[in-house]
Amino acid sequence: MSAGGAVVRTGLGIAAVIAYQVLAHHAVATPGEQGLGLAMALIPPLLLALGAAAKSPRRAWLLPLWVAGACALWGARTPLAQQFEWGLYIEHASFNLGMALLFGRTLAAGRTPLCTQFASMLHTRDGSALAPAIARYTRQITLAWTLFFVATAAVSTLMFAFAPIVDWATFANYLALPLVGVMFVAEHACRRFALPGERRAGMMESVRAYRASSGAANAGRT
Structure with a gap:
């Protein structure tokens, strides 16, 4: 990767972290933002799990398992948001x-x-x-x-x-x-x-x- 590409990638990563922190704090500090708060709680681990599953030699069954888990979380979103x-x-x-x-x-x-x-x-x-x-x-x-x-x-x-x-x-x-x-x-x-x-x-x-x-x-x- 070129030096310029590395700088851009680092900058995007920093921006994503800052955006996450601002949104997570807003969700906690603002009444009625349970949906946003749940998204902030679940999106990072889901993305990490998806990336790990996609790179794994066992992705043929890990990816369907990830989809099933994501669907289960979606089904339970209302109580989880509370x-x-x-x-x-x-x-x-x-x-x-x-x-x-x-x-x-x-x-x-x-x-x-x-x-x-x-x-x-x-x-x-x-x-x-x-x-x-x-x-x-x-x-x-x-x-x-x-x-x-x-x-x-x-x-x-x-x-x-x-x-x-x-x-x-x-x-x-x-x-x-x-x-x-x-x-x-x-x-x-x-x-x-x-x-x-x-x-x-x-x-x-x-x-x-x-x-x-x-x-x-x-x-x-x-």
Whole structure:
């Protein structure tokens, strides 16, 4: 994909996320918008499930199963719409717990922490080992990201249970993602002090290295 195409695709993705958050918050904050709220709760997981089914070798039966599930949800739309806030909460908590699992499972014995994997792609193109200080730091950052997403899910759960629903929606839709940006800025500042002599790569460089590594691995398996 060309650089311009990547920028356009990224911009469209950001616009879609912003539109989703605005519409989801509007549905929670506005009486009578249960239908919109249910759509915001169901469309993302349905699209993800459809994409996974279409790419699966078992799509011959997964796609009909997806259609059957979508039809069942449509048939139950009226009672589901009355509790659409639960769908939005489950979606938000599941995303953050999923991200925590993505980072946290790489901290298990015998595995390479996710941030260490990124650092290896950027700093050791020749296959050599990372410097001990970088390996130690990236393990700590992987743990920090794991705890960050667990904390976000915990705050979301507590606010959903005990705070007014509009306050929860404000946190989930308007604060949670900016906090990810704050986390990136804080990590960048910590890195300047923890690894003062090391080259600092940006997030997009890390993503490109990860995608290049994944593409090479996939090509090697085919």
